Amino acid sequence: xxxxxxxxxxxxxxxxxxxxxxxxxxxxxxxxxxxxxxxxxxxxxxxxxxxxxxxxxxxxxxxxxxxxxxxxxxxxxxxxxxxxxxxxxxxxxxxxxxxxxxxxxxxxxxxxxxxxxxxxxxxxxxxxxxxxxxxxxxxxxxxxxxxxxxxxxxxxxxxxxxxxxxxxxxxxxxxxxxxxxxxxxxxxxxxxxxxxxxxxxxxxxxxxxxxxxxxxxxxxxxxxxxxxxxxxxxxxxxxxxxxxxxxxxxxxxxxxxxxxxxxxxxxxxxxxxxxxxxxxxxxxxxxxxxxxxxxxxxxxxxxxxx
Numbered sequence: 001x002x003x004x005x006x007x008x009x010x011x012x013x014x015x016x017x018x019x020x021x022x023x024x025x026x027x028x029x030x031x032x033x034x035x036x037x038x039x040x041x042x043x044x045x046x047x048x049x050x051x052x053x054x055x056x057x058x059x060x061x062x063x064x065x066x067x068x069x070x071x072x073x074x075x076x077x078x079x080x081x082x083x084x085x086x087x088x089x090x091x092x093x094x095x096x097x098x099x100x101x102x103x104x105x106x107x108x109x110x111x112x113x114x115x116x117x118x119x120x121x122x123x124x125x126x127x128x129x130x131x132x133x134x135x136x137x138x139x140x141x142x143x144x145x146x147x148x149x150x151x152x153x154x155x156x157x158x159x160x161x162x163x164x165x166x167x168x169x170x171x172x173x174x175x176x177x178x179x180x181x182x183x184x185x186x187x188x189x190x191x192x193x194x195x196x197x198x199x200x201x202x203x204x205x206x207x208x209x210x211x212x213x214x215x216x217x218x219x220x221x222x223x224x225x226x227x228x229x230x231x232x233x234x235x236x237x238x239x240x241x242x243x244x245x246x247x248x249x250x251x252x253x254x255x256x257x258x259x260x261x262x263x264x265x266x267x268x269x270x271x272x273x274x275x276x277x278x279x280x281x282x283x284x285x286x287x288x289x290x291x292x293x294x295x296x297x298x299x300x301x302x303x304x305x306x
Contacts, residue, residue, distance in 0.1 A: 001238045002222040003031075008040060008232040014053035017104070018043055022213050022234040024127075026269050031236065033209055033262040034129045034185045036061065036274060040213070040232060042070060042104060042122035049121050052103035057293055058094035059284050060135045060274045062128040062183065065090045066163070066191075066256075068215075070107045070121030076100035078297040080141065084123075087146020089163060091180050095130070095137035096295040097287070124213070124256065126189075131263050132276050134184045139298035142180055148303050152176050156198045163189040165259070167202075179303045186261040192246075193254045194219065199247040202257060210237040210244065210259035219246050219253035 008020035024037030043049050055077075065072065066089045074090065075081035077099040084090050086107060092098065104121045130137070150162045160167055162178040165188025178189065186208075194200055204210040212221060212235045218228040221235045223245060229235055237244060244257075268275045273284045287293040 001242065003236045003238045005221075005229060006234045006236070008234065013039065013041070014056075014102075015051035017041060017051060017053065018048045020232050022232070023211075026267060029129075029267050029269065032211065033264065034187075034260045035209065035211070035258065036127040036129050036269075037125075038127075038213060038234065039125045040122075040215075041125065042068075042120070044120040046106060046119050046121075049104045053101060054103070055099060055101045056272055057097060057099045057284075057288060058092075058272045059097045059293070060130055060280075061094050061272075062130060062185070063090075063092045063094065064126040064128065064163075064189065065092070065102070065123060066126075067121075067123040070118070070123070071105040072121075072123065073103045073105055074100060076298065077294055080298055080300055082143060082300075084143075085146075087149070089144040089146075089149065091142040091144070091163075091183070092298075093130075093137065093140045093184065095134070095139040097284075097293045098139045098298060099294055126258065127274075128183070128185055128187060128260065129263055129265075129267070129274055130184055132265055135275060135280070136295070137184065138296050141298055141300040142182075142303060143300065144179060144303045148179060150176050150178060154200075156195055158192065158194045158198060158200065160193070161191040163191070165189060185263070188257075188259045190257045191254070192257055194246070194248050194252060196248050196250060196252055199245060201243050201245050203243045204237065204259045205261075207262070208259045209262055210257070211235060212237075212244075212246070213256045213258070215254040215256065217248070217251045217253035219248050219251075219255065221246055 020040040022038040164178040164180040
């Protein structure tokens with residue numbers, strides 16, 4: 001059952017990038033536990049995103065960057081760098097500390113042997129809280145090329161990409177699991193593209209937080225209402241482990257469906273740093289001032305084709 005529906009709010013982040021914030025902040029953190037924030041970022045106008053997200057720290061969380069279109073050039077203070085392109089993901093565990101930058105760029109394409117620049121960028125960044133026991137774990141990056149993310153077609157022609165978690169009863173395939181299975185929090189991350197006039201069912205584990213974020217089109221997430229939910233809206237479901245039933249009518253719908261095990265721990269949050277106590281926050285700020293924030297270089301993993 002649906003608990004609440006929220007409309008994303010336009011805001012500025014980084015050095016002035018226009019984003020639509022689906023949810024985020026201490027007031028909503030306990031409702032979405034273990035998820036802290038979801039931003040829908042990008043634009044077809046480069047001046048609205050080229051300023052990017054210059055050097056900033058993270059501690060105590062994981063960030064999942066999923067790029068639908070364009071490029072994001074990333075680099076951290078220890079020399080790790082790379083480029084996320086259309087369809088790619090980066091699942092980063094900040095853990096004890098990462099200091100990095102993320103800069104959106106237009107994508108260069110080859111059309112008839114000529115370089116063509118597509119100015120549109122769009123992506124999503126989800127923040128996942130880390131449990132107290134893993135706040136200071138060693139940082140790492142998991143890099144997933146779009147071609148290495150499993151995609152399955154359902155009986156009705158709908159499609160689903162499985163980043164993390166599992167989809168069962170897939171025609172001709174049975175069960176399909178996502179490549180990311182080493183998150184420190186049990187997270188399921190799915191990208192659905194559902195055709196018109198159909199119904200989708202997905203069972204969430206009992207007690208888990210689950211939400212859907214509508215990317216394009218519209219769908220019905222509550223069987224008790226005839227009101228569809230459109231783009232840039234987030235639907236939060238109840239913690240009852242029930243089967244979620246989502247249907248479409250005249251319009252297709254693309255949405256992210258995410259669920260995770262709540263931590264049920266205190267949250268102390270300051271900007272890009274999320275800890276459990278104010279004392280831990282003060283220590284993080286002290287580490288920034290003294291140059292001791294990054295404890296160890298992050299390891300980086302490139303996922304191979306499933």
